[in-house]
Amino acid sequence: MTDNTQQSPASGPNSTPELPTQYAPAEVEGQLYESWVARGYFEADAKSPKDPFTVVIPPPNVTGSLHLGHAFEHTLIDAVTRRKRMQGFETLWQPGMDHAGIATQNVVERELAKEGKSRHDLGREAFVERVWQWKAESGGQISGQMRRLGDGVAWSRERFTMDEGLSQAVQTIFKRLYDDELIYRAERIINWCPRCLTAISDIEVEYQDDDGELVSIRYGEGDDSIVVATTRAETMLGDTAVAVHPEDERYRHLVGTEIELPLTGRRIPIVADEHVDPEFGTGAVKVTPAHDPNDFEIGQRHDLPSITVLDEHAVITAHGPFLGQDRLEARSAIVAALRAEGRIVAEKRPYTHSVGHCSRCKTTIEPRLSMQWWVKTGPLAKAAGDAVRDGQVKIHPEEMSKRYFDWVDNLHDWCISRQLWWGHRIPVWYGPDGEMVCVGPDEEPPSGEGWHQETDVLDTWFSSGLWPFSTLGWPERTESVERFYPNSILVTGYDILFFWVVRMMMFGIYAMDGTPPFHTVVLHGMVRDQFGKKMSKSFGNAVNPLDWMDAYGSDAVRFTLARGANPGVDVPIGEDWVQGSRNFANKIWNATRFALMNGATVEGELPPAERLSAADRWILSRLNSVVAEVDAYYEDYQFAKLSDALFHFAWDEVFDWYVELSKTTFAKGGAGAEASRRVLGEVLDTTLRLLHPVMPFVTEKLWTALTGRESVVIAEWPTDSGFRDQAAEQEIGTVQQLVTEVRRFRSDQGLQPGQKVPARLDLAGTALPPHEDAIRSLLRLQPAGDGFTATAALPVVGATVELDLSGAIDVAAERKRLTKDLTAAEKEVAQTSAKLTNEAFLAKAPDHVVEKIRTRKAAAESDIERISAQLAALPQG
Structure with a gap:
């Protein structure tokens, strides 16, 4: 176990500096860390003959600061990499930050708002330049905080998802996926934020219980009428059908007929679809394909039109009395209009239900039909699933594999376009005659009158999905790619198993000739407060680790x-x-x-x-x-x-x-x-x-x-x-047992830990004689001198310890205290015994209650034995 390496020439066993009497972390941590960095301890050499060990940092947002979740995750990664470095591996902990599209754009837009400006006042190019300026001046404060924590990352390799090399990687893989028909453009339902004015990913949607209203509306007249319920009455303006279950006898005669949509004068069909739950509500649902993902699927199956009635600001666009109203304003107005026509069958207010909100601005999300760019995930997801199933990648703990498969085996196509200015702009150009050209990093985009580039940028998860290899220099086959890919492990939270891990698996296998991006995925949980409650500023229990x-x-x-x-x-x-x-x-x-x-x-x-x-x-x-x-x-x-x-x-x-x-x-x-x-x-x-x-x-x-x-x-x-040395372990174990028992006795007798007591030790026949001096020192036992009177004798592990407690304790007070404790213990035994011998009680009481009483009885009996021994050991008189 001895390490005789790295001896400093000026140091040795007699030149060791004296340590201060107290440890002051603030005085040493900063200088120690900077000395490690200056000496290059955390750097990784692709030419090293050592076995490689690679792990990437889950890239924190450039807008972020260190929170307990970061500190937790970074501690675990740092512990693993420091050990591997000490074991002789060429260790690379790859650092970097994510450009965090929406979050960063929002930060800079708020700064502009203080100046009375918007991004539109600057224009796209000037706004993006302003974001880069903000990053240079204010972004990335988390890097300094990582130093405080002690992160042993290779700072010279730090990457940013928008830097030149990673941008080339993004454009390269987009082009390859596009050419392989794995990226396409289509109109689908997405999560839309009316405040940020962009599609957002599922992970950027936070669900919370909101108080709303549930209204039941009668469509049609008389026996041919049908009742539907909704929490979003304003979307009825875009209804294009009512759906019922094919086996629902109540509505079978109506399937295939048409019914009038209130307030609009339009007639819409009644369709049969197995998606409808006949047991829920009235068993009939309104179908609004342009404003609900499930309705969109029903619309696709029944070839229904999709009518958009809300614009990007969630304002009504349908012609009529509600045109130009905000969705919430329109909701109340539409319910009032329906009530006036006698079409409101029931109202429940407040009605608490789960509602999605934008994680950035807290605005209620609007499902919206929109033309977007998508990744066809089917073949990519299958490869990601197979890599775990065949053992190429292990998930730890293993029971988390089921959650992984639940995601990857049921993956929908992924919306990758965002209506932002900050991010990787989609490398597609549109021509004057409807042409569409995807441009790779080494290709010149088409030029001439009428040609323009797609205005959308890519979802941040698209670029972070390339992180394990783009940070190493891919698409070039650099020495670092050859040496440090695939990563040895990934350490991350189970909460982004789908959003990040699955995307890295899909892209890594696709881009790197079938090789998954890591060997092992180590999943950890979330940091909570000491009561197990989620940490949140709104709960008042959030902690700044700094x-x-x-x-x-x-x-x-x-x-x-x-x-x-x-x-x-x-x-x-x-x-x-x-x-x-x-x-x-x-x-x-x-x-x-x-x-x-x-x-x-x-x-x-x-x-x-x-x-x-x-x-x-x-x-x-x-x-x-x-x-x-x-x-x-x-x-x-x-x-x-x-x-x-x-x-x-x-x-x-x-x-x-x-x-x-x-x-x-x-x-x-x-x-x-x-x-x-x-x-x-x-x-x-x-x-x-x-x-x-x-x-x-x-x-x-x-x-x-x-x-x-x-x-x-x-x-x-x-x-x-x-x-x-089992014999030595047993011998010292005996010393520990004797010392522990006598210490307990001393404590029971009310002796202070440092109080010295005369004692005689009979250690004959045991392995303890060589340890007598240590035993006396540990127990504060003085030699038995003249006038020694053994007032207490403790037989322990084959030895006997006799103590003279005369004058050391108030015997009368101690006897009174112990007698009171003994009476209480005897009462507990009597009470528990009575219950355990009561057949009626035993017949009715649950097993865990009976077991608890047995435990109480056993503990009380043990107390009686212990207290009786203490009383017997007290000096007489």
């Missing part, structure tokens, strides 16, 4: 996040947990200071086992077990378990036991102390290296101080030497 970093240090935030990261499961986090992680960092600091002050060293080989004490052999045995355990957890992406294993090993075993045991050894001096100094150095060296990927800053400061070497970032990852 505030916690300022207060407790980046390592504390990182360790807290990693310790909660069970695969695919949401992560609750509270500030008190970060405080606990800060305490852990301080504990590591203090233990290392103790080691340095007592001459712990990493120089030279470990002494042979026969020259080591049982405590030395025990901690080395445990250390190797933990190395193996942590490695196994890393390979299974069990971040919570590996963090917990390291926490308990470091705090419970190294700091609370081995460091305390070594104090006695150091006090004695001699060869035993020299051996323990080397063992303590080894244990801390290895423990700090194991902790480094999750807690990079404090471990760097301590490891370099302990070893005198350049940096733990480039140190070797510990390996399990295979050393195990």
Whole structure:
């Protein structure tokens, strides 16, 4: 496990700098990080003979700032890549940012609005230039925040989805897909934002329960009339049919007939369609193909016309009294008009239902028939599904595969056009006579009178879907493409499994000759507050991770996040947990200071086992077990378990036991102390290296101080030497058991932890005699001198500890307290026993209630045994 590499010429075991008495994260984190970057530790060399390990950063929006979700995800990726770097891989963590079409355009438009201008005042070219200017001055603040967190990314390779190279990649793949007839233009229903004036993707739609109204409207007259219900009465102006289920006996006689659409004078057919649920409402639905995705499908099946009655601003375009009204204004006016005609059969107000809103501006989304550009996903999605099914790509945790298949096996064609100015402009030119030409990156666009380029830009997910290979220089077959594609893993949230992961799979397999973009997809959950509630500004529970970093240090935030990261499961986090992680960092600091002050060293080989004490052999045995355990957890992406294993090993075993045991050894001096100094150095060296990927800053400061070497970032990852000593583990386990039992007794008797008590130890017949000095030190037990009176005797693990408590406690008060506790325990046993012997109760009570009472009875019986022993051990008189 020893790392004897990277010795600094000016350093050595006796030149280690003294550590301050307290760890101050703010004083060390920034300078440490910049030194790592300056030394090039995070860069990746495509010519390196080392095995590659590649992971991309899920590109944050250029408008964004670090939130807890980023901090969580980045911590996990950084931990994996730091470990791989230490294991000797040529590690590339690829950074970059997404141009975030709608979000960025909205930011700049708000800035313009402050000047009393709109983008139309500037024109397209000047507006885009203004966005680039904003990016240069204000965009990308998250990069600095990533440095605060400690992200070990290759900054020299940072990419932006709108930079020249990635733009060429976008144009290249668009051209290829277009030529392969996998991109086409068609009129379909899309999510439309009347505020942003663009189509938006499903992920940009946020659904929430809104209070609206549900009105039931009678179409037609008499026995041939039919009732439909709607929450969007204004769309009835665009109805082109009423649909019923083919097997619905109530309406079978009406199928194929026509009915008058109220307020319009138009007659519309009644059609039979299996999409209709005869059990829901009246079993009849209005069909508005231009304003509802399901209605559009019905319209396609029955060759119905599509009548658009709302424009891009959600204003009524249908001729008549409602022309020019906003959709909400028109909704009320239309309901009033229908009511006046006696056509409102029922009204439910308020009617709470799920409504889609634009995630950017919160405007209610309008389903709208629109001419857009689409990707034909069928063959691409099949290849993406097959890559997981045949094992080329593994999804972790495996149970998330079902969710992946649910998406990829039912994928609809993807609308990729956006009515924005900021983004990759679709490389299609239209001619004066209806021509349409798609232009590749090395082709000249057509020119001449009447030719113009498509005004729409591409969905941001289109360019981010190329991220694993476009960032490496594709479409050129660069050294980086050859070396670092496919990525080793992808670490991302399960919430964008469809929106991003599936798109990368489709594009990667298509563009890279059938090779998927990564070997393993590691899915994590969402960060929530300590009560499991979603974090949101509106809930008042959102946390800025930078505030916690300022207060407790980046390592504390990182360790807290990693310790909660069970695969695919949401992560609750509270500030008190970060405080606990800060305490852990301080504990590591203090233990290392103790080691340095007592001459712990990493120089030279470990002494042979026969020259080591049982405590030395025990901690080395445990250390190797933990190395193996942590490695196994890393390979299974069990971040919570590996963090917990390291926490308990470091705090419970190294700091609370081995460091305390070594104090006695150091006090004695001699060869035993020299051996323990080397063992303590080894244990801390290895423990700090194991902790480094999750807690990079404090471990760097301590490891370099302990070893005198350049940096733990480039140190070797510990390996399990295979050393195990079960006898030593059992022997020290006996020491721990004795000390723990006597400590518990001391606490039960009301003794203060530091209070010294005379004691006589009978350790004959056990393995404990060599540890008597350590036991006395740990338990604050003085030698039994003249006048010693054994007022309490504790038989533990074959030994006997006799204590003289006379004068140490108020015996009468303690006896009174214990007697009261004993009475309460005896009462609990009596009550629970009565219930458990009551046949009537047992016959009616649920199993879990009965089991709970049995547990209470067993606990009370244990309390009686413990309290009785304490009473018996009290001094008499």
